[in-house]
Amino acid sequence: xxxxxxxxxxxxxxQHFKGSRHEQERKLKMSSTLYVGNLSFFTTEEQxxxxxxxxxxxxxxxxxxxxxxxxxxxxCFVEYHTHDDAEMCMRYINGTRLDDRIIRTDWDAGFIEGxxxxxxKTGGQVRDEYRTDYDSGRGGYGKIVQQKNILPSSLxx
Amino acid sequence: MSxxxxxxxxxxxxxxxxxxxxxxxxxxxxxxxxxxIRVGEKSTSSLESNLEGLASVLExxxxxxxxxxxxILSDCAVTMPEKTTIYTTLVGLLNAKNxxxxxxFVDMMAKKLKEALKACMWRTARYVLRFFSDMVNCHVISTNxxxxxxxxxxxxxxxxNSPQVRSDAYVYAVLSCLPWVGRELYEKKEQDLExxxxxxxxxxxxxxxxxxxxxxxxxxxxxxxxxxxLDCLWAQICKLRADMWQEKHIARPYVAFDSILCxxxxxxxxxxxxxxxxxxxxxxxxxxxxxLFDYTDCPEGPVLPGAHSIERYLIxxxxxxxxxxxxxxxxxxxxxxxxxxxxxxxPLEYMIVEVVLAELFHLPTPKYLEICFGSLLIELCKLQPAxxxxxxxxxxxxxxxxxxxxxxxxxxxxxxxxxxxxxNFQFKWSWDDWLDAAxxxxxxxxxxxxxxxxxRSMRLSYHQRIAEVVPEQFDCFVPAKPEHIxxxxxxxxxxxxxxxxxxxxxxxxxxKGNPTEVLxxxxxxxxxxxxxxxxxxxxxxxxxxxxxxxxxxxxxxxFSHSFAGITKFLKTSQNSCHPQLFEVLVGPNEEAQMVxxxxxxxxxxxxxxxxxxxxxxxxxxxxxxCATVANWIFxxxxxxxxxxxxxxxxxxxxxxxxxxxxxxxxKEVNEARERHSGRDSDDSSSDEEDSRPRPTEEExxxxxxxxxxxxxxxxxxxLIIFQRFIMILSEHLVRCDTDGRDxxxxxxxxxxxxxxxxxxxxxxxxxxxxxxxxxxxxxQDLDPHILDAFxxxxxxxx
Numbered sequence: 045x046x047x048x049x050x051x052x053x054x055x056x057x058x059q060h061f062k063g064s065r066h067e068q069e070r071k072l073k074m075s076s077t078l079y080v081g082n083l084s085f086f087t088t089e090e091q092x093x094x095x096x097x098x099x100x101x102x103x104x105x106x107x108x109x110x111x112x113x114x115x116x117x118x119x120c121f122v123e124y125h126t127h128d129d130a131e132m133c134m135r136y137i138n139g140t141r142l143d144d145r146i147i148r149t150d151w152d153a154g155f156i157e158g159x160x161x162x163x164x165k166t167g168g169q170v171r172d173e174y175r176t177d178y179d180s181g182r183g184g185y186g187k188i189v190q191q192k193n194i195l196p197s198s199l200x201x
Numbered sequence: 202m203s204x205x206x207x208x209x210x211x212x213x214x215x216x217x218x219x220x221x222x223x224x225x226x227x228x229x230x231x232x233x234x235x236x237x238i239r240v241g242e243k244s245t246s247s248l249e250s251n252l253e254g255l256a257s258v259l260e261x262x263x264x265x266x267x268x269x270x271x272x273i274l275s276d277c278a279v280t281m282p283e284k285t286t287i288y289t290t291l292v293g294l295l296n297a298k299n300x301x302x303x304x305x306f307v308d309m310m311a312k313k314l315k316e317a318l319k320a321c322m323w324r325t326a327r328y329v330l331r332f333f334s335d336m337v338n339c340h341v342i343s344t345n346x347x348x349x350x351x352x353x354x355x356x357x358x359x360x361x362n363s364p365q366v367r368s369d370a371y372v373y374a375v376l377s378c379l380p381w382v383g384r385e386l387y388e389k390k391e392q393d394l395e396x397x398x399x400x401x402x403x404x405x406x407x408x409x410x411x412x413x414x415x416x417x418x419x420x421x422x423x424x425x426x427x428x429x430x431l432d433c434l435w436a437q438i439c440k441l442r443a444d445m446w447q448e449k450h451i452a453r454p455y456v457a458f459d460s461i462l463c464x465x466x467x468x469x470x471x472x473x474x475x476x477x478x479x480x481x482x483x484x485x486x487x488x489x490x491x492x493l494f495d496y497t498d499c500p501e502g503p504v505l506p507g508a509h510s511i512e513r514y515l516i517x518x519x520x521x522x523x524x525x526x527x528x529x530x531x532x533x534x535x536x537x538x539x540x541x542x543x544x545x546x547x548p549l550e551y552m553i554v555e556v557v558l559a560e561l562f563h564l565p566t567p568k569y570l571e572i573c574f575g576s577l578l579i580e581l582c583k584l585q586p587a588x589x590x591x592x593x594x595x596x597x598x599x600x601x602x603x604x605x606x607x608x609x610x611x612x613x614x615x616x617x618x619x620x621x622x623x624x625n626f627q628f629k630w631s632w633d634d635w636l637d638a639a640x641x642x643x644x645x646x647x648x649x650x651x652x653x654x655x656x657r658s659m660r661l662s663y664h665q666r667i668a669e670v671v672p673e674q675f676d677c678f679v680p681a682k683p684e685h686i687x688x689x690x691x692x693x694x695x696x697x698x699x700x701x702x703x704x705x706x707x708x709x710x711x712x713k714g715n716p717t718e719v720l721x722x723x724x725x726x727x728x729x730x731x732x733x734x735x736x737x738x739x740x741x742x743x744x745x746x747x748x749x750x751x752x753x754x755x756x757x758x759x760f761s762h763s764f765a766g767i768t769k770f771l772k773t774s775q776n777s778c779h780p781q782l783f784e785v786l787v788g789p790n791e792e793a794q795m796v797x798x799x800x801x802x803x804x805x806x807x808x809x810x811x812x813x814x815x816x817x818x819x820x821x822x823x824x825x826x827c828a829t830v831a832n833w834i835f836x837x838x839x840x841x842x843x844x845x846x847x848x849x850x851x852x853x854x855x856x857x858x859x860x861x862x863x864x865x866x867x868k869e870v871n872e873a874r875e876r877h878s879g880r881d882s883d884d885s886s887s888d889e890e891d892s893r894p895r896p897t898e899e900e901x902x903x904x905x906x907x908x909x910x911x912x913x914x915x916x917x918x919x920l921i922i923f924q925r926f927i928m929i930l931s932e933h934l935v936r937c938d939t940d941g942r943d944x945x946x947x948x949x950x951x952x953x954x955x956x957x958x959x960x961x962x963x964x965x966x967x968x969x970x971x972x973x974x975x976x977x978x979x980x981q982d983l984d985p986h987i988l989d990a991f992x993x994x995x996x997x998x999x
Contacts, residue, residue, distance in 0.1 A: 047533070049530060050529070050530055050531070050532070088663070088759070089759045089760050089761060090660060090759075090760065090810055091660070091661055091662065091663075093760060093810070093814065094657075094660040094661050094810065095621075095661060098570070098571070098572045098621070099570060099572060104761075104764075105760075105761070107761075132570055132572075132573075135529055135530070135531065135573070135576075136531065136570065136572045136573055136575075136576040137572070137576070140576055140579060140625055141624065141625040142624070142661070143662065144627055
C-alpha cells in the first residue's frame with residue numbers, strides 16, 4: 045500500500061483547461077506553477093514573496109482578483125523557475141500558515157491571462173459563493189448567505 | 202489425434218509454461234525481497250521466531266535464488282543501518298546452515314566496501330564495516346580477519362601525502378563500528394584491541410584542528426563544550442572502554458541464537474587494498490557536534506544520555522538517519538521521529554529538537570532547505586502539542602541566552618527560522634523575558650537578534666501587527682514603517698534641481714508615454730558632470746537620478762508595479778523601435794549603475810525587502826552588474842546599514858545569481874559536447890534530442906568562450922568582495938591599533954563573521970579560485986585575524 049506523497053497531484057482539474065484531461069495532467073506533473081488557496085483578501089504580495097521565496101527563486105506571483113471589483117479575492121499563482129523549487133513548496137509550505145491562515149498549495153498547469161479572475165457569479169471565488177461560515181479574512185459570510193440576508197444575530201462560536 | 206496436432210499442442214503448452222515460470226519466479230523474488238526488507242518491523246510474533254522462520258525460507262530457496270538473496274541482503278545491510286544486528290543475525294543463521302553462502306556473502310560485502318571507498322561513498326563504507334564487525338558477533342567472520350581489516354584502514358593515517366580529511370574518514374569508520382564489536386574484541390582479543398586503540402589515539406593527538414573555529418555554532422564552550430566530531434567520538438569510545446565495552450542501546454538478536462551460531466565456521470574477509478588518494482576525490486567535511494541540552498534541562502523522567510556516552514552517539518546517528526530518509530515528507534518524518542524505538546527510555550522531544558537544530562545550524566551549510574526544518578518542527582508540535590512546543594520554547598530561550606558568541610551564519614538562520622515559526626503561532630511569545638535587550642547597544646547580538654526577528658516577522662505580516670505584538674520597551678526595535686521617500690513630490694519638487702522636469706516626467710509616464718517621449722523630457726536636464734571642456738561626460742547622473750526616482754515612485758504600490766515599470770523600459774519586441782532607456786542612460790557604465798543603486802536606496806531605505814527585490818530585478822534585467830552591486834554594498838553610502846541582514850541577503854543573492862549563470866552555461870557546454878561526440882548511450886528517452894541538430898565545433902567553441910567570460914566575471918566578483926573585506930577590516934585593525942582601542946568591537950565581529958559566511962555559503966565556487974586568492978589577497982603578511990578566515994576555509998578540504 046503506497047502512502048500519499050506531499051507532491052502528488054491533487055484532485056482538482058481546471059474545467060476551463062483547453063486540452064484533454066491527459067494533457068492537463070501531463071502539464072501538472074512537470075509544472076513550476078502552483079495555485080495557492082485560502083489566502084486572506086488582505087494578504088499582500090510582499091508576504092507571499094517572503095514565504096514562497098524560501099523554497100526557491102520566484103519568477104512571478106499573480107494575485108487572484110475579483111472579476112468585477114479587481115480586488116484580491118483570496119488566491120494566487122506562484123511561479124518558480126524550476127519544477128524542483130515548486131516541489132519544495134508542496135513539501136514544506138502546503139498546509140502551513142500565512143497571515144494566520146492555513147494555506148493550501150496545489151499544482152497548476154500554468155498561468156494564462158484571464159485565470160487570475162474569480163469564477164464565482166458575484167466575481168470572487170466559487171467557494172465564497174456557497175459557504176455559510178463567517179470568515180473575516182474573506183469578506184465575512186458567503187455571498188449567498190449575504191444576499192439572502194440570513195445572518196444570525198451573533199457570530200458563530 | 203494426428204501426430205502433427207499433438208506436436209503443435211505441446212509447443213503451445215511449453216511456451217505458456219515458460220511464461221508462467223518466469224512470472225512465478227519474479228513473484229517469488231518479490232516476495233523474498235519483501236520478507237527480507239520487512240523483517241524486524243512490528244509483528245505479532247517475536248523477532249527471534251521471525252528470524253528463524255525467514256532463515257528457513259531463504260535456505261530453501263538459496264539454490265534457485267541465491268544471487269537475488271545475496272543482493273537483497275547486502276543492500277539492506279547498507280540502507281538500513283539501524284537494523285544491522287537483525288541482518289547480521291539472519292546472515293549468521295544462513296551461514297550456519299550453508300557455509301558457502303556465508304562465504305559468498307562476505308565476498309560480496311568486501312566488494313561493496315572496495316567500491317564504496319573508490320567512489321568516495323564514505324557513509325556506505327562505514328555501514329559495510331559496521332556490518333562486518335557485527336558479523337564477528339554472529340560467528341560469520343573471524344576476529345583476526347576483522348582486526349586485519351581495521352588495521353589496513355588505519356594505515357591510511359600514516360600517509361602524509363593525502364589530506365587529513367581522508368584519513369579522518371577511515372579512522373571515523375573504524376571508531377564507529379566499535380560499539381558493536383568492542384565487547385567481543387575485549388573478551389577475546391584484548392591486547393589487539395588495545396593496540397588498535399593506541400594507533401587511533403596517536404592519530405587523534407596529531408591531527409590539526411585548524412578547521413574547527415569556523416565550524417563552531419558558538420565560539421564559547423560554556424555551558425557545553427562544542428567538540429569536533431572525531432574528538433567527540435573518540436571521547437565516547439574511551440568512555441565505553443572505561444565501562445568495559447558494555448553498552449545498553451544496541452539490540453542483539455544473535456544472543457538468543459548463540460548455541461546455533463557458535464557451531465558455524467567462520468570466514469575471513471578477503472584482503473583489501475585501500476584505494477589511494479586522488480585529487481578528484483571528495484571527502485566528507487568535518488563538523489562540530491552541536492550541543493544544546495544536558496540532562497539538567499530535561500524534566501523528571503528518562504535521563505538524557507551524557508555527551509560522552511555512546512548511547513548519545515548511537516541515538517543521534519539514528520535520528521539523523523531518519524531525517525535523511527524522510528525529510529522530503531514532513532508528516533511521515535515527524536511520525537517516524539516520534540515513533541523512535543526505545544522512546545520511553547530517553548527524553549525523546551529534547552533529542553529530536555537538538556538533532557533538528559543541529560542540522561539547521563550545520564556549517565558550512567545545512568543539508569536541506571531551512572524551511573524543511575521549520576515545517577518539520579511545526580509538524581512535530583502538531584503531533585505532540587502537550588510537549589513539543591514547550592521543549593522548542595526552552596530551546597529558543599537557551600539559544601537566546603548563548604547568542605552572544607553565536608556564529609553569524611547561524612545567527613541569521615536563527616532569525617529566519619524563529620520569525621517563520623512565530624508566524625505560524627500568531628507571533629505569540631514571552632517577549633517580556635527579553636526586555637533587558639532594550640538597554641543594549643543595537644549592534645549587540647541580542648539586540649540585533651530582536652531587531653532582525655521583528656523585521657522578518659513584519660515581512661511575513663505587516664508593520665502594525667508587529668508594533669502591537671511587542672511590549673513598548675521594544676519600540677526601539679520595531680522596524681520603520683516600510684514606506685518610500687519621493688524627492689520630487691508636489692511640495693518638494695520645485696526646490697530641487699530638475700524638479701520641474703521630474704514632475705513632467707511623472708505625468709508623461711503616468712499617461713503611458715513611450716520611451717522616445719520619456720527620453721525627450723530627460724534630455725532637457727543639464728549634466729552636472731559637464732566641466733566646461735569639450736569632453737562629453739560618459740553619462741548624466743541627474744537624468745539617472747530623476748528617472749530612477751520617478752519610476753520607482755510610480756511603481757511604489759507593489760513589487761509587481763515596480764517590476765512592470767522597469768520592464769517597460771527594457772528591450773522588448775513591442776518597443777524595439779524606441780530607444781532602450783536603461784541602455785541609453787546607464788548602460789555598462791559602472792558609475793551610472795552606482796548612481797541608480799544609490800538613488801534606489803534613497804527612495805526605499807525604509808523598505809528593506811523592496812531593496813532586495815529591486816536589486817534582484819535590476820540584476821536579472823542586466824541593468825546593474827554583479828560587480829557594481831558588490832561595490833555598492835561596500836561603498837561609504839551603505840556603511841550605515843552594513844551590518845543589517847538584508848545587505849547580506851542582497852550580496853549572497855548576487856553571488857548565487859552569478860554561480861547559477863556559470864552552472865547553467867557549464868551544463869549547456871557539457872550537453873553540447875555530448876551531443877556533438879555522438880549519442881549518449883543512456884539517453885533513450887529523448888525525442889527532443891533527436892530532433893535538434895548536432896552542434897558544430899564552432900558553436901561549441903563560442904559557447905565555451907561565453908562560459909570562460911562568465912567564469913572570469915565570477916572570479917572578478919569574488920576578488921572584489923574579498924578585497925573590499927580585507928580593506929575595511931585592515932583599516933579597522935590599524936585604526937584601533939593607532940588609537941589604542943580594542944579592535945574586538947561589535948562591528949568587527951559582525952564583519953569578520955560576514956567574511957566567514959562568504960567562504961561557508963559559497964565554498965564550492967570559491968574553492969575554484971583558492972589558488973588565486975592565496976596568491977593575490979590572502980597572503981602571509983595579512984593580519985592573522987583576517988587570514989584565519991581564509992585558512993579555516995582551506996582546512997575544510999585539507
